[in-house]
Amino acid sequence: MAKKQTPMMEQYQRVKDQYPDAFLFYRLGDFYEMFNDDAVKGAQLLELTLTSRSKSKDNPIPMCGVPHRAVDNYIDILIDKGYKVAICEQMEDPKTTKGMVKREVTRLVTPGTTMDLSGEAAKQNNYLTALSKGDSGYNLAYTDLSTGELKVTSVDSEAGALNELINLQTREVVTEEEVAPSLDKALTQRNILRSVQLQVLNQAEVAYLTQDLTNQGQQRVVALLVSYLLTTQKRSLAHLQRAVAYQLSSFMKIDHRSKVNLELMTNLRSGKRQGTLAWLLDETKTAMGSRLLKQWLDRPLLDQDKIERRYDRVQELLDHYFERQNLQEELIKVYDLERLAGRVAYGSINGRDLIQLKTSLQQVPKIKYILQTLDVPAFDGLEQALDPMEDVATLIDRAIAPEPPISVTDGGVINDGYNHQLDEYRNAMQNGKHWIAQLQEKERQETGINNLKIGYNHVFGYYIEVTKANVAKLPADRYERKQTLVNAERFATPELKEKETLILGAQDKSTALEYELFVKVREAVKEQIDRLQKLAANLAGLDVLQAFAKVAEDYHFVRPELNHDHRLKIEKGRHPVVEKFMGHQEYVPNDVLMGDQTSILLITGPNMSGKSTYMRQLALTAVMAQMGCFVPAQRAQLPIFDQIFTRIGAADDLVSGESTFMVEMMEANNALQNATKDSLILFDEIGRGTATYDGMALAQAIIEFVHNRVGAKTLFSTHYHELTALDAELDQLKNVHVGATEENGELVFLHKVTPGPADKSYGIHVAKLAGMPHPLLKRANQILTDLEGQAEVKPKPVSQEKKPVIPVKEKEPAPLLQEDNGQLELFATKPQGNQSSKADKIAHQVKNLDLMSMTPMDVMNQVFKWQQSLK
Known part of the structure; x- marks a missing residue:
């Protein structure tokens, strides 16, 4: 008879059953725990100590966990290995909840949806691709969730679909149903995770994103992609841009094998970026510029007018050395606006991110001025398109402290003077601290204990601490013992309790109000995401062009x-x-x-x-x-x-x-x-x-x-x-x-x-x-x-x-195919027995072979079949 599970394990299993293909990180206090098979496999992959929740020898439950403050590092390890992670959070305060704390999965992190990219990864796109079979081929839609980029195309074959997936370096493919076994095998061989999304939004629900698309198959695959994102992310996708359709025939085609052979982005020997064309050309100053350069390298243009416009801008930057130097100095101060916009929409942005956004926006007027001083037609349109977004920069400057903490819930994020009520709370807190200092001095004088001190912690609040040697000097009628330490005792007095209530009340209200104000600032910025993304695209393009000008000067390149x-x-x-x-x-x-x-x-x-x-x-x-x-x-x-x-x-x-x-x-x-x-x-x-x-x-x-x-x-x-x-x-x-x-x-x-x-x-x-x-x-x-x-x-x-x-002349060894009066024979000497009939049959086939209608590959395959037959 199976042992009855505890209520907590029953809750865990209910959640786990909804995410059978993911590691479930189940929040328990300050840790995320894994149980059963997840624990066994997770401990191995993450090098954790495997323990058990139940000490019973009959039914031990494997268990391992990671600290909640370090969880991102562990998630990244699993994602890099191609796994999914479901993050199950406590939805109630355990201190105020009776019985089981309510828990829900707040996000499913997958290889194609990871948002936190840093270092060299920040210069790369992380694409999630949806794939669906159409009437005459395949439709593909892909997005980089961290930037909101959303594009869609169609290919005419399975080979074309696989080539595009490899070129995109997509890490995860979403399908609505099973795919052809050959395609599924190819994805597995290349370590591309395939996920299935059964429930798909209807066209009306994704109309904003697909309004520029006329192909119904492309509309459907965008709906499939968005459905998967909503299922896994469980939050706003306001930063997703309208789907842009493109035709592969509009760009120079280079299949993935040729890109490898040419070492465009990966060195054949080391597998690294160093020693590639991308490495040579990447003199960009921003992460978004670096990503755009890779996209341009992936898809060289066929339209001569567009190519020549790029040449014109590169030439002007090449001819204006000092302006180009100034431009580079300003671009260095521009942070990754695309991914900052993504974090705003996601609700994961913090005060420091907003300061980065403000700093970036403050460079735009300077960049516009540099383009104006160039005074050349090539940059007229770009200069006018650069939106400095002064309203957003001003809001952040007024609202957010210059050096905010990472956390947005512990206070210290909002500037003094931004909100009158917040200033009052802070004033009360400051006066309270002053009063505490005065009370400490007063108590020292009244008791004669010079080392008496007043302190604070989150558990006991404010307290008066006295060493044990001095406890006898305290008046018993006013001092109430709160805590005993090894060498000291902690007390409270009626006066201290009264002020504690006022101070902590102001502190709690101040922290709550600060977070409320921060959310309003975040939402105000979120409403401008479209402007922010357009600005990011224009700055990224300018960054790539200045990089082209720099390498042209450094390596003596010429205009073709x-x-x-x-x-x-x-x-x-x-x-x-x-x-x-x-x-x-x-x-x-x-x-x-x-x-x-x-x-x-x-x-x-x-x-x-x-x-x-x-x-x-x-x-x-x-x-x-x-x-x-x-x-x-x-x-x-x-x-x-x-x-x-x-x-x-x-x-x-x-x-x-x-x-x-x-x-x-x-x-x-x-x-x-x-x-x-x-x-x-x-x-x-x-x-x-x-x-x-x-x-x-x-x-x-x-x-x-x-x-x-x-x-x-x-x-x-x-x-x-x-x-x-x-x-x-x-x-x-x-x-x-x-x-x-x-x-x-x-x-x-x-x-x-x-x-x-x-x-x-x-x-x-x-x-x-x-x-x-x-x-x-x-x-x-x-x-x-x-x-x-x-x-x-x-x-x-x-x-x-x-x-x-x-x-071949007689002195040479006889080849497999030998000419004799216009006839091709398979052997220099006539074979015997059964082999003779086979050779005659094959010789007849050779005689009637229509070489002009065959490719070299066809010829090779036919010769291979003959060889196998004769063996």
Whole structure:
């Protein structure tokens, strides 16, 4: 028979049953306690001591707890690990309540709804995303609850939805129902928490937020998002901005793999921000500016007019050094207005936050004056849009003490002179303290006890303390004992009791009135949240522009010239991040010249010579240009790219369980399937993950496919020197190489890209640089000499059909696919028995294969099937 639970544990279990997927922090006095499974798991995750509430050996209840003053730190740990925390508060004063204290969950903290972000996290957005299946794809709505930003878009596929979620770095996804198993698995693999919200508000209940939306699916997903927020937060969401719909086609598309390859925001080696383009460009002075810069980096523009407007403002700031310096000095004093607005709406703002808000607003007139002194048309609209909100700044200045305490309920928050009644209470308290001091002196004289003192504590109130050696000197008729200590006794007198009532009454009333006044100030500021958010957006934009001007000056960036006729001409271009580490004097700049008659640069040269850096620097230059930033070059003419695709570096995708070669083929296929003539493609060493002839065949086929069908600007680096012969057959392909030379038998990298193919690979030289044993290097040279003496492998001249077949002379080992009178055979010798019938069947399939309708990925998959069949 199960042991009956105590009333408290019954209450705990009722609350816990409502939040089965969250840790329940149950308030008991000065602690938040966890019980049962929560306690066992929580103690492990938080490194707490696990105890038990019931001392019975038969039915112990696991228990652990955290102090209420330190609870935020423990919550943050659990949230960072991907868990939810339900905070259950005491809703009544235990001192005045008979029986069980009423308790309720006042907030459910989840990875996507955490508000308290500090340090480096303050410079990042923390997005919560709602996802719903539409008629022709998925609708996504996302918000940063700490800033009130709310945006919505639609994508046409599951892959598109996952790519957007990864790009947003969202930590939590809300759905109304179960999602496709493949999508659910992908979210789990990437540690993105998925939450389900069954009850969704109707359209009328979210009309204010969705009034600018015409797509019903987008309206629905916003309603789903807001429903989840109201369910979890249980408080005002007044700071949520109207939903802004955007189309991914309005921005340069860069999928998440390409962003990783280019190290836009995460360093491939360290996983940190240092060594990335975001790290280089982030000379912002405010947290909200830093977040906006990341958003611009995430979504480079396609609209040339908008890009040019950013250029104009960057140029003016670059030309006006002293004004820019003054602007930076004022922006440094601006706090995070977006998140301050969020805390106002949430009711979690304190006096110090309001002082930060006042300080920030006091900088706005100074910033407006700086823009006026620039006296240039580029900033006219922005200067007029900066609202100094003098009414709000004045209110805070009058009401809030210059150095208020953190707590808003213990007094000391409101300024003297702001409220007459409060001043009277404070006066009574001050007079009372003066009277107490006078009474202490009077009692000392009357009793002759020089060390007699009057003190106060929250439990016993005011008391007269006398050492035990002097107790006999006290008049028994006036002194009433209140407390006994080790070396002293504490007493009360009728006079002391009378004044205590007056003083404490004034103190309680003063504290209550102060909180009431603070709430009114907070609510008055809350009514101006819309103005505050607009001001924050304008200041953040100005902050990013001054950052662009600073890096342009510091690193000698230039204003790009944009065009729509596919001309790409970069003179003395650099990789901005590599250059910062190496220094401007040591970095070797390079040109990238691709007119309207060149779509592909085939790049050869040894490893470590700088081919990948050369490719990446072009992509980074394009991204920077379309962000509105100046670029690292002496001169740059660029088309506006609609997409960037990359296949750079060798890495397994451990999350998805895909090998290096499979990742290579998938990324290549993504580019081949989706790129347009307005795209930029970077292919680094395609085909190296498989056998030589397979790799070379794929590489040539991919080059031909891009040249003949896609037409995108493409940089293709390779160690297959045989492919350099393609420039005679493909009129839009040009050979370039990264120079290297030998000096006294040693390899010297020149890091200079020049026209024409490389003469050799220098692979053994690179192995020597890596410290390979001398006997091994000597043997490698012997083998190389033998191989070079054999017949060379060259690409077959490209016919009109562009069939990528690479013939091999008799001295070479027979490849898997061998040509014989136009027929492809799978083996150099005829197989026997059952294997013969399989080979004949596959040979028939090869003969009838329509190569021109297949992508390289299709060809690879078909060859894999044949291979498995023959095994």
